[in-house]
Amino acid sequence: MTVTVVQRHGGANGISFMPERLPPLGGDSEYLEGITHEGLRGVLQQVLERDGAEREFMSAVHEIIFRVPWLDDRGQLQVNRGFRVQFSSAIGPYKGGLRFRDGVNLSIIKFLGFEQCFKNALTTLPMGGGKASRSRRAGGSDFEPKGRSDAEIMKFCQSFMSELYHHIGHYTDVPAGDIGVGAKEIGYLFGQYKRLTRCHTGTLTGKGLEWGGSLMRPEATGFGAVYFAGELLADVGDSLKGKRCIVSGSGNVAQHCAMKLLEEGAVVLAMSDSRGYVYQEEGLTRDQIMEIKGRRSGRLEEYTSPTAQYVGDKGRRVWQLAIPVDMAFPCATQHELDRDDAVALAEHGCKYVFEGANMPCTPAATKVFQDRGIMYGPGKAVNAGGVAVSGLEMSQDRIGLQWSREEPDPALHEWLPVVQVDAKLRGIMRSIYQTAKAAAKEYDVSLAAGANIAGFLKVAEAQLAQGAV
Numbered sequence: 001m002t003v004t005v006v007q008r009h010g011g012a013n014g015i016s017f018m019p020e021r022l023p024p025l026g027g028d029s030e031y032l033e034g035i036t037h038e039g040l041r042g043v044l045q046q047v048l049e050r051d052g053a054e055r056e057f058m059s060a061v062h063e064i065i066f067r068v069p070w071l072d073d074r075g076q077l078q079v080n081r082g083f084r085v086q087f088s089s090a091i092g093p094y095k096g097g098l099r100f101r102d103g104v105n106l107s108i109i110k111f112l113g114f115e116q117c118f119k120n121a122l123t124t125l126p127m128g129g130g131k132a133s134r135s136r137r138a139g140g141s142d143f144e145p146k147g148r149s150d151a152e153i154m155k156f157c158q159s160f161m162s163e164l165y166h167h168i169g170h171y172t173d174v175p176a177g178d179i180g181v182g183a184k185e186i187g188y189l190f191g192q193y194k195r196l197t198r199c200h201t202g203t204l205t206g207k208g209l210e211w212g213g214s215l216m217r218p219e220a221t222g223f224g225a226v227y228f229a230g231e232l233l234a235d236v237g238d239s240l241k242g243k244r245c246i247v248s249g250s251g252n253v254a255q256h257c258a259m260k261l262l263e264e265g266a267v268v269l270a271m272s273d274s275r276g277y278v279y280q281e282e283g284l285t286r287d288q289i290m291e292i293k294g295r296r297s298g299r300l301e302e303y304t305s306p307t308a309q310y311v312g313d314k315g316r317r318v319w320q321l322a323i324p325v326d327m328a329f330p331c332a333t334q335h336e337l338d339r340d341d342a343v344a345l346a347e348h349g350c351k352y353v354f355e356g357a358n359m360p361c362t363p364a365a366t367k368v369f370q371d372r373g374i375m376y377g378p379g380k381a382v383n384a385g386g387v388a389v390s391g392l393e394m395s396q397d398r399i400g401l402q403w404s405r406e407e408p409d410p411a412l413h414e415w416l417p418v419v420q421v422d423a424k425l426r427g428i429m430r431s432i433y434q435t436a437k438a439a440a441k442e443y444d445v446s447l448a449a450g451a452n453i454a455g456f457l458k459v460a461e462a463q464l465a466q467g468a469v
Contacts, residue, residue: 062086065106066163068141070155072148081105082160084139084167085113090462093171095120095387097178099140100185109140112334112358116387118455119380122432125391139164145180157188165193170201170397176390177206179333182252183218202397205390214393215403216421217386222256223422224385225329225356226264227429228377232352232447235437236375241265244283244325248272248318249332250292250300253356253383257329258289270321272332273300276312279321284308320344331356342368355379370446378448380455381432388428392421 064084096116207213243266267283319341342365354377369376440450
């Protein structure tokens with residue numbers, strides 16, 4: 001994609017880029033990928049007819065692209081691209097994740113950042129949107145941490161932050177982790193930010209407990225997905241107990257989703273990764289999931305068990321398992337579950353699908369859910385637990401306290417408020433479900449559409465109230 005500079009933010013704040021021209025509506029445009037709603041396409045057509053050069057309509061408020069040079073262990077120069085996209089700060093600082101993965105580009109970051117806006121709005125916390133930060137924001141790089149040494153990852157993170165720090169701050173934009181950015185990467189990024197700014201602030205979330213992090217941040221997305229599912233099931237007179245579940249992925253979200261499902265009495269039949277899946281007819285045990293989580297770092301091909309079966313055929317995804325299933329939790333990556341997978345789930349008795357990842361189901365898959373009567377929880381609502389606890393981490397950083405997980409800390413003085421993070425997370429997920437449900441009822445639409453409407457209205461009303469800014 002060719003780019004032109006359209007705005008310089010002043011001083012050392014870097015450069016923002018936009019596409020040189022918009023492709024026609026009829027073309028295979030990355031901007032229109034996934035836009036199937038005729039009403040929306042009609043709006044875009046009117047924009048182009050009125051002013052074909054109105055590029056800003058398709059752009060975020062700030063789209064930042066920068067070079068990330070670093071030296072590998074052989075002393076050879078490597079250069080990657082870094083991205084940060086900021087959409088809206090109408091309801092709070094920009095907030096969204098940083099993704100380090102081969103193939104990451106501006107289109108993916110914008111796609112994720114736009115979704116992040118409405119997810120943040122649903123949490124009830126003051127956060128805006130973007131990818132790689134809050135309040136509508138996203139970011140990342142095409143750097144692939146897999147196969148790199150700790151020294152190489154540290155050098156890349158330090159170089160990445162040497163540019164990114166111009167654009168972030170604890171009241172401006174607060175990045176978090178995402179795919180390829182875990183506790184180690186957050187530590188390197190925060191260390192370099194502190195080194196450059198000489199400030200120890202809550203500018204990144206997902207930090208270690210010893211230096212400003214929050215309890216339950218690693219568990220939050222997976223636990224939150226299960227809490228949301230529990231709210232929906234309770235609302236229809238059902239429960240998680242005894243439900244046969246498939247969880248895709250074997251990373252942080254999937255692992256904690258599976259663990260919480262077991263705690264709630266559900267049966268986890270299978271977990272997967274990009275190479276295959278592990279299946280056990282009677283359900284995986286807590287010890288087996290802990291083995292995957294701890295000793296094997298989520299690599300299922302390395303996992304061995306006398307009872308569980310590993311299937312490594314890339315052409316056969318976990319959703320195609322020919323077994324009775326009640327619930328599906330796609331927790332791996334975007335567009336991992338397509339129409340054929342949705343049909344297979346329906347044929348095997350699946351009644352509920354909850355998106356633990358960001359938009360893992362294709363539009364064709366969600367259409368199958370609708371046609372087959374499968375209750376569907378969209379990612380912007382179901383997986384909002386992670387960003388919710390990131391918001392709680394921001395609050396703790398600002399007041400200089402670390403809240404307990406469940407029980408009051410006897411070391412605290414009586415006059416200090418004890419806030420239970422797990423109770424807060426449960427309350428937020430309950431509120432998200434009730435908000436989406438209320439909007440769905442008011443507008444006579446599905447729960448997924450209700451979540452979209454509720455998130456959009458909160459952002460839109462805030463923007464209208466603040467005027468033309």
